[in-house]
Amino acid sequence: MTVHVRRNVWTLPDGDLTLAHYAAAVAEMKSRDPQDPTSWFYQAAMHKTTVTPPKPLWNGCQHGSWFFLPWHRMYLYFFERIVRATVVDLGGPDDWALPFWSYDTGGTQARIPAAFRDPQGGTNPLFAQRGNNVNLGQALPFQITSPASALARPKFVGEAEFGGGITPDGDAIWNRHGQIELTPHGAVHNHLGGLMKNPRTAAQDPVFWLHHANIDRLWSVWASRPGHSDPTADPRWTDQEYRFFDADGTERTLTPAGVEDIENQLGYTYEPHPAITTPTPA
Numbered sequence: 368m369t370v371h372v373r374r375n376v377w378t379l380p381d382g383d384l385t386l387a388h389y390a391a392a393v394a395e396m397k398s399r400d401p402q403d404p405t406s407w408f409y410q411a412a413m414h415k416t417t418v419t420p421p422k423p424l425w426n427g428c429q430h431g432s433w434f435f436l437p438w439h440r441m442y443l444y445f446f447e448r449i450v451r452a453t454v455v456d457l458g459g460p461d462d463w464a465l466p467f468w469s470y471d472t473g474g475t476q477a478r479i480p481a482a483f484r485d486p487q488g489g490t491n492p493l494f495a496q497r498g499n500n501v502n503l504g505q506a507l508p509f510q511i512t513s514p515a516s517a518l519a520r521p522k523f524v525g526e527a528e529f530g531g532g533i534t535p536d537g538d539a540i541w542n543r544h545g546q547i548e549l550t551p552h553g554a555v556h557n558h559l560g561g562l563m564k565n566p567r568t569a570a571q572d573p574v575f576w577l578h579h580a581n582i583d584r585l586w587s588v589w590a591s592r593p594g595h596s597d598p599t600a601d602p603r604w605t606d607q608e609y610r611f612f613d614a615d616g617t618e619r620t621l622t623p624a625g626v627e628d629i630e631n632q633l634g635y636t637y638e639p640h641p642a643i644t645t646p647t648p649a
């Protein structure tokens with residue numbers, strides 16, 4: 368199986384076309400019929416939406432529980448497959464992978480990446496409505512974006528542990544957040560404001576996906592630490608099924624147990640990147 372490498376958006380080599388391909392694919396997905404599961408609108412509505420009545424697999428996002436990390440990992444996985452297929456259709460490379468936004472590095476990398484900032488007179492597919500100053504590249508305050516406290520949690524399961532608390536079923540938004548969901552995940556959503564501030568609109572912002580790639584990367588960093596590799600054997604977690612659409616529009620089912628090993632089960636990995644660095648003042 369080919370292993371796709373998700374790279375840091377801030378250190379892509381000069382001349383790299385990852386973001387240009389992303390922008391072209393986003394524009395193409397935005398132009399699709401919103402009834403098409405591979406359209407930009409449909410993909411975002413699968414997270415959550417204000418639109419009623421809901422179509423199949425809309426409003427699926429899992430928050431405030433131990434399903435937060437695996438559900439978003441699955442969501443990104445299928446979204447990335449849809450974007451990659453679109454990139455290929457547009458003549459781009461078949462090794463395209465979603466970059467991650469390394470805001471936890473602090474300093475310059477805490478700023479929203481330049482390609483997402485400038486509306487370019489309404490022609491930039493990567494631009495979205497955000498809060499004041501964010502599009503100017505104002506840095507995130509490092510102290511609220513640091514994942515250090517989350518990464519230090521020895522346990523995955525539990526309120527205030529890394530991954531979140533147990534919920535009775537896989538189908539609701541609960542209030543048993545893990546540390547990673549609060550900081551940096553929620554802090555970054557709130558800092559960006561605009562579409563990103565509300566789960567019903569957040570996934571319409573193209574930077575949502577780079578933010579979540581970083582959260583997903585931090586899960587793999589956590590899992591690589593001694594004693595952290597096995598979230599839980601509880602079948603209420605391991606066997607909970609979630610459904611998504613693949614690039615050809617067909618429905619696919621995954622479980623948390625099926626996404627714990629990103630390289631061997633899902634065919635992707637993250638470029639090595641330090642998870643925590645010395646805080647740099649903005």
Ligand code: C2O
Nearest residue numbers: 414428429556566
């Ligand atoms: Cu389901 Cu960052 O959100």
